[in-house]
Amino acid sequence: MFELKYDFKAVEKKWQQKWEEGKVFKAGTDYTKPKFYALVEFPYPSGQGLHVGHPRSYTALDILARKRRLQGYNVLYPMGWDAFGLPTENFAIKNHIHPEIVTKQNVARFKSQLQALGLSFDWDSEINTTDPNYVKWTQWIFLQLFKKGLAYKKEMAVNWCTSCKCVLANEEVVGGVCERCGSEVIRKVKSQWMLKITEYAQRLIDDLDQVDYIDRVKVSQKNWIGRSTGAEVDFSTTAGDDLRIYTTRPDTMYGATYMVISPEHPYIEKWADKLENMDEIRAYQEASARKSDFERTEMAKDKTGVELKGVRGINPVNGKEIPIFISDYVLMSYGTGAIMAVPAHDTRDWEFAKKFGLPIIEVVKGGNVQEEAFTDCATGEMVNSDILNGLSVQEAIEKITKVLEEQGKGTFKVNYKLRDWVFSRQRYWGEPIPLVYCEKCGYVALPESELPLKLPNVESYEPTDDGESPLANITDWVNTTCPCCGAPAKRETDTMPQWAGSSWYFLRYCDPCNNDALASKEALDYWMPVDWYNGGMEHTTLHLLYSRFWHKFLYDIGVVSTPEPYAKRTSHGMILGENGEKMSKSRGNVVNPDDIVDEFGADTLRLYEMFIGDFEKSAPWKTSSIKGCKRFLERIFSLQDILVDGEEFSAKLETSMHKLIKKVSEDIENMKYNTAIAAMMTVLNEIDGSITRGEYKTILLLLNPFAPHMTEEAWELCGFGGAITDQSWPVYEEAKCKEAVVEIAVQVNSKIKARVNVPADASKEVVMELAAADPAVAENLAGKTVVKEIYVPGKLMNFIVR
């Protein structure tokens, strides 16, 4: 027999060239066709090159994109580069190369690696966040936010490395020390640009109902936004001022035995002359200001605080005077920065009360409040609470809130954990914030005609000693005139975070070269929303939330026509090292995709990554398992040797083929790639002796999205006509998916005794007869009374006997 050798290297190169030259995967401009916009997170082109994790996500959506094209859709499956970022800048600083050059090199490497995988990206819509034509629109969006009052400046504590003398991003602080040099990181107060994402908090929760995201993403986003409902209540004080607190448990007001305000609370200054122990209070304020986030977390269990001597609070529900403390367990940034403490029903208050010997008054029955706080609000009954006695917690919350509202002392209130987005970076390699500071006019937006505001060329990209951006030293660039009044003015020297460019990139893909708008309205109306967005769970709370926020803003100002950017969001699991740990250089378990492509081929790598396990779950890499996928592809390829005439399915394989089309089609839609591949392997194992042209065509088409090169080559070699990418996705007939005869299990008292073949459409009576006729079953039924028969069509027959 003539043996076909499959030379993956030559074949993959050949088809990659053909696809590129023919622009086979370029998105069409015929906006009357049904569209499919598939999106994967564009990578940060790091110096390390592609990771084996990247192809898992990219191949998964490549399979969907390729299937949709065969199904007649106009598909946009784009790729680009999220190229601003710290590693590039740090590399540039260390090696004295301009970050732009570093970026260019890294992008070139990433691109060639991706192309070697045969991913069907539309390279004509490639974008790069560092491209001035892209930066222009990132800056434009910022200006719109600024003009609508959604960007503002605020004094903020930032991470400051005492050795590097520079500001660090949170991700660069590991375990309280600088990731690079291991020195202490302290907090330094700086004025930062902020974006009011909190203004969109409720809509970001509510609109999750409109989108098809996997549940764990929705849950994480909701938790991150952290909505809670309660009441704000004014406590009067002996100082005369009302002190406003926030509580989610207004029902427990009769149990409040003291109050706590945050060390940063403004009333401390206000009350300074009334407070008798101001020295002690000041010392505590300073101590907590010095604590880093890390220390505060570490000491979370141990409660500290100081009583304010000279001012006391008055509980509005019973007129009782209670002491006020300052303690850093109350945060200025949440609620009102002040609380009423109910030790009987709050764990933190309980610990504090125990430590400071404060009274604990039970107001909800059900626990032992001297032993621990009773925080359950589903059970229990109100006690020691005057008008609330006998009510449930829920009833009490409603009643007391209403009473307080009537008295003008309280009001229903919703709070969110979500904070506004810190948008400034004191770095070089980011989009400059396009604002000018004028003594007279304040911060003024650059006219849109001056966008993009480009980064100046500089000698050194290092941050300054005092924590200013490297741009602050470029006086030529910094000094300008006010666009408003023409007076001398200074440019803002902070740059935007990496999240900026990735918050709207999916819009640019729709119309990547537009100079008049971030994308044309027609393109946006046609392509948006993204139909299917796949990415990592690690982006659930930052990128995904930020981009939804920007999109909603753009919707509000009429730039886009959909309130949500992504119709569907799925998430892939991580690929771990062979030892089951996260892949990392330091663990020495990194697999380089180039090596795998070189040794086994791109199709095999793609297939293996899809076969490795449940797409949504993490799975350990195992190089020795790859060869199973390679064998499978080679066996499919060499089916050419046993090809026989006939465009129809043979009688022997007809049912299998229809079932296979159904299975593969459905599994792809459900991202069950592993079982789709297994089903193809199963059918391959059934093929014996010969295969018709019709069968082979179908198998090649089903396999094409997974292994595009090999299937193209086989299609061509067999002379099936045209390119496989121009064909149509196979369709099945439901009626032909059913076997004529099925094997069912026969049980007696739920124990399997035999398996019998019965016609698929047989009635219960017929099946019972056939089953009872089996010798092993007959033996078990002999002399017994059948009290019940359970028949599950196509599955089993169960006789219950006595």
Next chain:
RNA sequence: GCCGCUGUGGCGGAACUGGCAGACGCAAGGGACUUAAAAUCCCUCGGUAGAAAUAUCGUACGGGUUCGAUCCCCGUCAGCGGCACCA
């Protein structure tokens, strides 16, 4: 502490809506081909007992519901990820 996820052979993993546990692949063992190796092809492959037919146990652990539980309910343990004094 809180939230989420996971637990099935030597390994990765299958199992529709509660209906034959272990599909598919890897590894391993045996055989064929070969001077030999690689490649390829065929057979076996959860535990125990048995020559075998078969019996019996078995989906982290303990209970429960059911004719029947990997799947549903209650409880426990272990691992992973995220958040972390959010009143």
